[in-house]
Amino acid sequence: MGKIITIANEKGGVGKTSLSVNLGAALSIRGQQVLVIDMDPQGNASYILSKNAHDEKPSMYEVLIDKNRKISSIVEETTTNGLSLAPGNLQLAGAEIQLIQTYGREFALKRSFTPDVIEAYDYVFIDTAPSLSLLTINSFVAADYILIPVFSDFLSLVGLNLLLDTINISQENLGSNVEVIGFVITKYDCRENISDETINLLKAKFGNLIYKEVIRVNVKLKEAPSKRQTIFQYDPVCIGARNYLALANEFLNRMNER
Amino acid sequence: MGKIITIANEKGGVGKTSLSVNLGAALSIRGQQVLVIDMDPQGNASYILSKNAHDEKPSMYEVLIDKNRKISSIVEETTTNGLSLAPGNLQLAGAEIQLIQTYGREFALKRSFTPDVIEAYDYVFIDTAPSLSLLTINSFVAADYILIPVFSDFLSLVGLNLLLDTINISQENLGSNVEVIGFVITKYDCRENISDETINLLKAKFGNLIYKEVIRVNVKLKEAPSKRQTIFQYDPVCIGARNYLALANEFLNRMNER
Ligand SMILES: Nc1ncnc2c1ncn2[C@@H]1O[C@H](COP(=O)(O)OP(=O)(O)OP(=O)(O)O)[C@@H](O)[C@H]1O
Ligand SMILES: Nc1ncnc2c1ncn2[C@@H]1O[C@H](COP(=O)(O)OP(=O)(O)OP(=O)(O)O)[C@@H](O)[C@H]1O
Ligand SMILES: [Mg+2]
Ligand SMILES: [Mg+2]
DSSP: OOEEEEEOOSSSSSSHHHHHHHHHHHHHHTTOOEEEEEOOTTOHHHHHHOSSOOSSSOOHHHHHHOTTOOGGGTOEEOSSTTEEEEOOOTTHHHHHHHHHTSTTGGGHHHHTOOHHHHHHOSEEEEEOOSSOOHHHHHHHHHOSEEEEEEESSTHHHHTHHHHHHHHHHHHHHHOOOOEEEEEEEEEBOTTOHHHHHHHHHHHHHHGGGBOSOOOBOOHHHHHGGGGTOOHHHHOTTSHHHHHHHHHHHHHHHHHHHO | OOEEEEEOOSSSSSSHHHHHHHHHHHHHHTTOOEEEEEOOTTOHHHHHHOSSOOSSSOOHHHHHHOTTOOGGGTOEEOSSTTEEEEOOOTTHHHHHHHHHTSTTGGGHHHHTOOHHHHHHOSEEEEEOOSSOOHHHHHHHHHOSEEEEEEESSTHHHHTHHHHHHHHHHHHHHHOOOOEEEEEEEEEBOTTOHHHHHHHHHHHHHHGGGBOSOOOBOOHHHHHGGGGTOOHHHHOTTSHHHHHHHHHHHHHHHHHHTO
């Protein structure tokens, strides 16, 4: 039975896509079957993982708007074994406006998770846009767990209360059982004091929810997306690749303890 | 007659707030009267500039929803002379849903720009959220110009076509005269090849629209927001402060040439 994990933080540029793509790839290297669903109209995860440009092909937009369209009909293989993609593109922004008028608008994504999808994968990661929009609410309601990436800078902490409040609303008003299972520091620079200050603030507030494995700042992680590659394809021995493998181990250990 | 400039890029974490706050402050140091309007529900610009927490006070939410509420009634002084703030907060996310059902929903912000506001300032900067939502469309329609911040990494280039298409739509469908006046590189790391690669790609595509002055990567720019300070208050002699002053000069020169 696959677990569905939404990667979310409305603060922009804090490593949501990097985490979805590279943790997904690291888990597939560890033998897990992983699906990445791109629910961000920017389509950055799709840009990195898709073998071909998909603006004309059906994507998550069709799945949300057409009840008869299954996720399995849009899933494509990536160049990483064991890692599949359900692409998103800018039409998703249109889905947002169309869904607002419908009944059960917050459940469109959950409705599309038929048993054939869930049983085919060990883990499903949902990459979200940097906003608490209806698409992101859909991703909260459809998920079992939420993983929150943060950069070790102060502004990425400021909005966490709003994020947690919105998750609470999904639980109370929409009957979702989704649970925050952790925070991942996706860019740590040991040379900067602000990094340690920020991490200490996070640990003081969220304790063991903060993953022990951090991803160090690493230019390779910035370069890999320009080649449309995961960190493992771009430079499998760099610190970024090793950090993501260690993170995958911690992730699996934490999941097994549940 | 003040010029209204929207700072926008749906890519998250590329320096929208940093540019709004620090270019605004640099211009006020150069003797200009500047207003920063926070149209991002995250309220990061308000967090940095506001003298007091404003979740309970009226903000841009009230201005958009209540036709009788003027911007001037919510404007507050900041601790920087010549720099004022029209705060935003998380209620703005509610304005998005409420506005969608109304006629002329894209013009709510433009309607609130009465002559008393425009004439009181030399420049009005509008900080936006990392999404092409109705609030951001409002910011396109209400503005004279758009300034686009980019980080020198590849993913912040991928979404630029979508941004420019959306600006086009505002011009064609909503009769807005808004014009993109430039791209600012808000974080340049001369030690990374990806930075030069990205800048060359931008210059090849957008030519002279790319501002010559770049903001170098500088940890002080990361630290200043945690103290709720502009870069000039935090460390007026650091490279970040000098870069923003040079940027303000180029900005004024370009504005005078128009
Ligand atoms: N550990 C790291 N070291 C250096 N750069 C990193 C690291 N992790 C991510 N990056 C880079 O930081 C930028 C932002 O990351 P990413 O795009 O994954 O964030 P995001 O939260 O998905 O952004 P958005 O809010 O736009 O969806 C990207 O260019 C990415 O390559
Ligand atoms: N030149 C720079 N050097 C180092 N850090 C920088 C620089 N410019 C901005 N930053 C930091 O990068 C982070 C992202 O910047 P900022 O929050 O201004 O981006 P944004 O586009 O407003 O984000 P969002 O999409 O969430 O609104 C902040 O922590 C900021 O302090
Ligand atoms: Mg992303
Ligand atoms: Mg911002």
